[in-house]
Amino acid sequence: MxxxxxxxxxxxxxxxxxxxxxxxxxxxxxxxxxxxxxxxxxxxxxxxxxxxxxxxxxxxxxxxxxxxxxxxxxxxxFGAVGQRLETLAGAQALAELCMGLVEDDDPLNGLLDAVVIHLERLEAISRGPDDGSLALASSVQACVHLLAIGGYGLPLQSCCRSGAPLIPPIGQWDWRCSLIADEGIAIGSQPGAAVQLNPSELALLQRLPRAELPRRQDGELMGPQAVWLRLLAVVECWIRCHLPRPVRSLGMLREALVLPTGGDAERS
CATH class of the missing domain: 2.40.50.140 (Nucleic acid-binding proteins)
Structure with missing residues (x-):
């Protein structure tokens, strides 16, 4: 043969x-x-x-x-990602997500190139100083990118209940939107919400489909680690609801970090 x-x-x-x-x-x-x-x-x-x-x-x-x-x-x-538990967990999560997105004998255009780009970023992070925030943020953004390529992108532009534009009112800290895992993101504090986000958290999430991580003018990563843990929870809930299997390595990534996920995250 x-x-x-x-x-x-x-x-x-x-x-x-x-x-x-x-x-x-x-x-x-x-x-x-x-x-x-x-x-x-x-x-x-x-x-x-x-x-x-x-x-x-x-x-x-x-x-x-x-x-x-x-x-x-x-x-x-890409074995260098194993130098840090956070980057290893992030890399393994990308591999798991690919297996959930792709069927046998059914190629998904652009997925391999995207995975390699994000593995290269995690590899670079593993070799530098990082308190875990950069590895966490890079892994969350990578999942957002791969989900979009696979046809399961997070709907980030309009309310899943009213259809109104999702425009975060920065500075209105009592404002909330809610992730309804089987629908999308709804404006307001909705009963049964999987995760609630404040305006700055939603704004950060809406920037993740871009090619690069959101950074401040001084080059530092936008958002504290607590906010990125909340965005990780959004990604985890979406994957559990819409894909045939969970991505267990995202839980490993969470466990590798020291900040709790409960309560309102620090304002970014």
Missing amino acids: ADRRLEGLALKVGPLGEHDRLLTLLSDQVGVIRLAVPGARKPKSSLAGAVPLTQLELQVVGRRGLPRVRQLRVQHN
């Missing part, structure tokens, strides 16, 4: 039999595909580079059942 060449990102790797590995790969060509990597768990195996969060170039044989990797070349290993 003819070989084929695949390039992609290893989202998940697990044991298969005594010496093999089961590789879950995100690829522009085929979406998410599961591959057997024969002998990858043996010492000095030429296929030992099949590890999570690694960009790979593969030679694959077989199209039915479980295709097998014949050869591989590592293009880049």
